């Protein structure tokens with residue numbers, strides 16, 4: 217089928233590449249001319265495992281193309297996706313300016329029946345606003361063209377985006393038009409060969425489904441961080457508690473890892489946006505407020521532990537940091553917990569020597585050159601001249617380090633394990649102090 221996608225970010229580029237891989241003829245449009253230029257040269261602007269080969273292969277075969285020109289792209293697509301950003305605006309609600317701008321552009325060029333599909337994460341009621349924006353532009357032109365607007369939220373995770381896109385858990389189609397649903401069923405048929413993953417519903421329910429999914433996952437994480445904070449105080453080990461509760465299939469092992477707080481471009485903004493939506497309709501979403509508040513405090517956790525270990529004397533100290541990205545297998549630093557930690561350390565007068573397998577360039581782009589940040593080439597280089605080590609992203613490369621070597625390199629040997637990667641006993645036996653998240657048992661010894 218002929219598909220057009222507005223936005224070549226994490227969602228647009230991955231969706232475009234995967235749809236091209238399935239034999240569709242896909243045109244990706246972006247207003248960022250530099251990005252489009254790089255994509256045409258085969259350079260992938262983000263680190264996403266498995267993405268580069270499918271983009272290159274499908275671009276080379278002509279199944280996938282990139283452009284900055286909306287008019288011919290809208291002409292091309294039987295289906296036009298909107299996959300642009302919806303960042304938080306000043307009060308935390310989702311800013312729809314990019315989505316509505318694309319909607320107006322579509323209205324300015326629409327020339328045949330088209331299914332307009334919104335993939336961005338948007339507040340309930342946005343499909344109506346997109347429909348109205350397109351209709352208004354058509355009216356201005358005096359054009360009468362049929363179209364449908366569908367809500368088709370995306371559930372991919374960064375780091376696993378290609379796999380999630382090729383093998384989705386579910387495909388939500390929010391539409392009251394049978395004609396549009398049939399077009400999308402046809403598009404997604406190759407993704408449903410094993411079993412039908414499609415759930416058809418109305419637009420508003422589809423829009424809310426996306427926020428509900430992210431809010432539920434964020435709630436699980438904040439819940440576990442709360443249990444970790446209790447465990448620490450009562451002398452229990454949250455890692456044992458996690459395994460104890462995860463074995464109940466009603467709870468499950470997924471998304472109950474305590475840590476240095478959740479980050480990324482979705483959970484923080486989506487929990488906030490849902491809370492603002494609720495407030496806007498006169499409902500005080502207390503649970504969502506608590507999820508946010510627990511996460512906010514959790515992001516200060518490692519700083520507090522480090523400060524306590526160094527008796528509040530952070531000025532002139534050097535902290536080695538392993539991990540910068542908000543999670544492994546990405547170079548994305550949006551709302552990353554590493555940023556809260558580094559910024560608190562700098563404010564207290566400490567220096568940071570950091571290593572991340574992929575996020576070095578992005579960190580440099582955000583913070584530039586500064587005296588209190590050294591971006592290192594490997595994990596052990598970050599330890600040179602450092603007092604203590606903090607781990608904030610659970611990259612595989614950090615899973616089994618040489619603790620004796622670490623001890624030998626640190627001025628005040630201690631590990632601050634922000635993702636509970638290590639066995640406290642093994643760390644302590646190597647002569648290092650161990651601080652994890654909610655590991656009360658190790659603190660008691």
Ligand SMILES: NC(=O)c1ccc[n+]([C@@H]2O[C@H](COP(=O)([O-])OP(=O)(O)OC[C@H]3O[C@@H](n4cnc5c(N)ncnc54)[C@H](O)[C@@H]3O)[C@@H](O)[C@H]2O)c1
Pocket residue numbers: 222223224225226227228245246247248251299300301302314317318335336337338370371372373374481482
């Ligand atoms: N990142 C994720 O893991 C993820 C997963 C599911 C859903 N989402 C949601 O999907 C949406 C997109 O997220 P993202 O992370 O891909 O964003 P992103 O910031 O990585 O990319 C957005 C792209 O849209 C482009 N753009 C902006 N205005 C445009 C216009 N008028 N025409 C064409 N292109 C335009 C930007 O230049 C940018 O390249 C958001 O609503 C987000 O919440 C994101």
Ligand SMILES: O=c1ccn([C@@H]2O[C@H](COP(=O)(O)OP(=O)(O)O[C@H]3O[C@H](CO)[C@@H](O)[C@H](O)[C@H]3O)[C@@H](O)[C@H]2O)c(=O)[nH]1
Pocket residue numbers: 337370371372373374375430433437470471472473474475476477478479480481482483542543
């Ligand atoms: O048990 C856990 C699991 C995750 N995290 C943290 O939660 C954040 C988000 O992780 P993850 O959900 O894996 O990454 P995202 O790429 O942000 O994906 C989420 O956000 C996307 C955008 O909406 C959705 O599409 C995905 O389904 C949803 O998982 C990261 O900081 C993780 O460190 C924890 O602290 N504990």
